Amino acid sequence: MTTIEKIIAAIKEYDRIIIHRHxxxxxxAIGSQxxxxxxxxxxxxxxxxxxxxxxxxxxxxxxxxETIEDxxxxxxxxxxxxxxNSPRISDKRFSLGDKLIKIDHHPNDDPYGDIVWVNTxxxxxxxxxxxxxxxxxxxxxxxxARLLYxxxxxxxxxxxYPATTSHTLRVAAKLIDHHFDATKLNREIEQISLKVAxxxxxxxQNLKVDENGAAQVVLSQEVMxxxxxxxxxxxxxxxxxxxxxxxLAWGLFVEQPEGYYRVRLRSKGPxxxxxxxxxxxxxxxxxSGANAHDDAEREEIYRELQAMCxxxxxx
Ligand code: AMP
Numbered sequence: 001m002t003t004i005e006k007i008i009a010a011i012k013e014y015d016r017i018i019i020h021r022h023x024x025x026x027x028x029a030i031g032s033q034x035x036x037x038x039x040x041x042x043x044x045x046x047x048x049x050x051x052x053x054x055x056x057x058x059x060x061x062x063x064x065x066e067t068i069e070d071x072x073x074x075x076x077x078x079x080x081x082x083x084x085n086s087p088r089i090s091d092k093r094f095s096l097g098d099k100l101i102k103i104d105h106h107p108n109d110d111p112y113g114d115i116v117w118v119n120t121x122x123x124x125x126x127x128x129x130x131x132x133x134x135x136x137x138x139x140x141x142x143x144x145a146r147l148l149y150x151x152x153x154x155x156x157x158x159x160x161y162p163a164t165t166s167h168t169l170r171v172a173a174k175l176i177d178h179h180f181d182a183t184k185l186n187r188e189i190e191q192i193s194l195k196v197a198x199x200x201x202x203x204x205q206n207l208k209v210d211e212n213g214a215a216q217v218v219l220s221q222e223v224m225x226x227x228x229x230x231x232x233x234x235x236x237x238x239x240x241x242x243x244x245x246x247x248l249a250w251g252l253f254v255e256q257p258e259g260y261y262r263v264r265l266r267s268k269g270p271x272x273x274x275x276x277x278x279x280x281x282x283x284x285x286x287x288s289g290a291n292a293h294d295d296a297e298r299e300e301i302y303r304e305l306q307a308m309c310x311x312x313x314x315x
């Protein structure tokens with residue numbers, strides 16, 4: 001049996017299916033998770049389907065989560081979407097089910113699950129769920145199509161990043177035929193609050209760029225408080241340095257209330273996920289996340305990024 005055949009056999013076999021995604025969700029996490037949940041609900045009306053994982057932090061326009069009792073995991077199939085490593089799965093009860101499926105598009109560093117379907121060539125996990133639905137001739141509701149389209153738009157930066165393929169565009173074209181308001185959805189994904197807009201002014205004013213295009217900006221707790229911003233509101237700031245012509249790779253270091261830094265790394269060329277892995281993180285070759293315990297580790301990460309940009313420029 002192929003992996004897809006195993007997945008569909010498991011979906012058919014179980015009466016209860018619980019779908020998880022990663023912590024600090026982005027549109028692809030919610031899009032793939034709830035896009036799958038909606039599709040299964042619509043095509044298998046006799047099954048119990050749940051989407052769980054707690055707060056959706058600013059993505060309420062996409063979907064909301066359900067709260068379920070521990071007992072529901074008994075004899076259940078659990079599917080986790082868009083989550084590379086098991087510690088990042090939101091709601092630790094994912095391991096309480098009878099069978100576990102991982103569906104993801106990140107490098108498969110932690111192949112948790114009884115069935116693992118990883119496609120690192122997919123732009124997004126939402127693209128994979130759309131592939132699954134189209135391959136199996138499952139009917140998509142307009143809301144499921146909206147969720148999957150939103151996930152693709154989110155992870156490709158509106159079809160800008162190199163993970164966007166001709167297949168991504170074909171999938172998006174098929175999804176958009178399902179009569180949802182794509183313009184409204186794009187606006188909802190892109191819109192920012194005035195305070196985040198003001199903080200983006202701070203970001204550009206304080207961005208440090210070296211001669212090889214390695215850039216960094218530090219958002220200290222003091223700055224976050226001044227602009228009245230919490231960590232979950234910083235995601236729209238991450239792509240901003242990328243529009244600057246001589247920026248090659250960059251890090252956004254967001255100080256957390258506990259004192260450590262959440263590090264968000266992006267690149268237009270140098271592969272950065274190994275750097276992220278060395279600092280308690282991981283991710284895609286050109287879009288990764290890490291953590292720095294203190295200022296010394298934060299400075300070390302920037303030095304490593306500078307070295308990578310210097311090396312890349314020499315090639
Ligand atoms: P972010 O900067 O949080 O948008 O994350 C960018 C990419 O890196 C995403 O694909 C994440 O899955 C991955 N990533 C972020 N933080 C971590 C982490 N702590 N461990 C592993 N992967 C991460």
